[in-house]
Amino acid sequence: xxxxxxxxxxITGASQGLGKEIARSLAHNGFNIIINYYxxxxxxxxxxxxxxxxxxxxxxxxxxxxFSDASDVVKKSxxxxxxxxVLINNAGIHMDSTVTKMTVNAWKNVIDTNLGGVFNFSxxxxxxxxxxxxxRIINISSFVSFKGIAGISNYSxxxxxxxxxxxxxxxxxxxxxxxxxxVAPGYFDIGMFHDLNTETxxxxxxxxxxxxxxxxxxxxxxxxxxxxxxxxxxxxxxxDGGYSI
Numbered sequence: 001x002x003x004x005x006x007x008x009x010x011i012t013g014a015s016q017g018l019g020k021e022i023a024r025s026l027a028h029n030g031f032n033i034i035i036n037y038y039x040x041x042x043x044x045x046x047x048x049x050x051x052x053x054x055x056x057x058x059x060x061x062x063x064x065x066x067f068s069d070a071s072d073v074v075k076k077s078x079x080x081x082x083x084x085x086v087l088i089n090n091a092g093i094h095m096d097s098t099v100t101k102m103t104v105n106a107w108k109n110v111i112d113t114n115l116g117g118v119f120n121f122s123x124x125x126x127x128x129x130x131x132x133x134x135x136r137i138i139n140i141s142s143f144v145s146f147k148g149i150a151g152i153s154n155y156s157x158x159x160x161x162x163x164x165x166x167x168x169x170x171x172x173x174x175x176x177x178x179x180x181x182x183v184a185p186g187y188f189d190i191g192m193f194h195d196l197n198t199e200t201x202x203x204x205x206x207x208x209x210x211x212x213x214x215x216x217x218x219x220x221x222x223x224x225x226x227x228x229x230x231x232x233x234x235x236x237x238x239x240d241g242g243y244s245i
Contacts, residue, residue, distance in 0.1 A: 004227075005030040008081040010073065012036045012064050012121060013091030015044035017191030018140065018219060022088055023047060025220035031086065032056040034077045038063050038091070056081070064091045064117030065109070067124075074124040083132055086227055087125045089118040089139040089162075094155045094192065107154045114158035118165060122180070126173060135178035136227045139166055141236060143186040147244040159184070163236045170234030179233035181226050186240020188214040210241030 009026045013019040015037040024047075027033050033051055037044035038061065048057045058080050062069035077084055092114045095106040118139050129135025142159040144152060166182040173180065187193050187204055193213065196204070205213065222237060238244060 004085075006032065007085040008032040008034065008077065008083055009086035009088060010034040010036060010077055010084060010121070010125070011088040011090055012062075012117060013038075014088075015040040015047060018185070018188065018216060019088070019090040020047055021190065021216040022090060022220055022223060023051065025217070025224065026086070026088075027051040027054045027057075029224065030055065032081050033058070034073070034081075035059045036062055036064070036073055036091070064089075064120060065112040067120045070117070070120035071124045074121065074128070078128055084125050084128050085132070085134060086136045086138070087121055088223070089121055089137070091117050092140065092158075094152065096151050096155070098151050099153050102154065110154040111158050111161075114155065115161040115165070118162055122165075122169065126178065129178045130173070130176045133177050135173075135176070137169075137178065137180040138223055138226055139180070139182040141166075141182040141184040143184050143238055143240040143244040145184055145236075146238065166236065167234045174233050177230070179226070179229065179231075181232060181234065182236045183219060183222055183226075184236055184238045184240070185219055186214060186238075186243045188216060188219065190216050204243075208241045208243045209245070212241065214239060214241060 009031045011019050011023045014023045014035040023033050035044050044059045048059045051057045060073045060076050062073040095110050139162045141162040144156045145160040166180050170180050
């Protein structure tokens with residue numbers, strides 16, 4: 001990897017799951033880390049305590065679905081560290097239901113958080129990255145953008161929207177030495193997979209060509225590659241052991 005000492009990364013939804021693993025990985029590579037959280041204050045503070053032994057950290061509460069909160073997180077981060085080099089749009093929720101039973105709020109909340117959050121934070125950091133003539137934005141999408149699964153239309157739509165957003169914004173900012181890419185993970189041994197019942201978990205693993213769950217370090221290694229590259233932009237990298245093919 002490049003020398004990332006004194007570079008700064010914001011990770012949304014960093015207090016738990018994949019976001020926590022991404023924060024750990026970047027901290028070990030010398031990044032200053034902004035831990036964004038909304039509800040999991042205790043987890044965020046525990047992560048800060050862990051990472052503070054490695055690097056400079058900042059914990060900032062903010063609801064990614066609200067532009068004012070996203071803008072505030074970015075302003076506090078810029079004030080603390082002077083620059084923002086990497087944005088990882090990781091925060092996401094799911095409120096599963098078939099379309100006929102789905103409430104309007106369930107639709108809106110998932111879209112506003114998962115897709116709106118990507119817009120809110122990207123809009124907030126891009127002006128800073130343009131002034132620096134450097135930036136990396138990585139959006140966490142999902143394999144469900146490519147594989148239909150009943151009962152998660154709101155989640156699927158939000159994650160598919162991220163891919164379209166990524167491709168379009170890439171054309172707007174590439175000349176400023178800012179890249180934007182998305183990662184579409186499959187089932188990993190972390191986070192939401194553990195919310196499923198035992199039988200469902202077994203059936204999913206059987207259906208994965210690789211016959212196993214992904215390891216979090218496989219996502220973090222890909223993210224490190226995307227940060228290091230000056231020429232990869234507008235792309236979506238599906239990391240699902242072949243599940244969606």
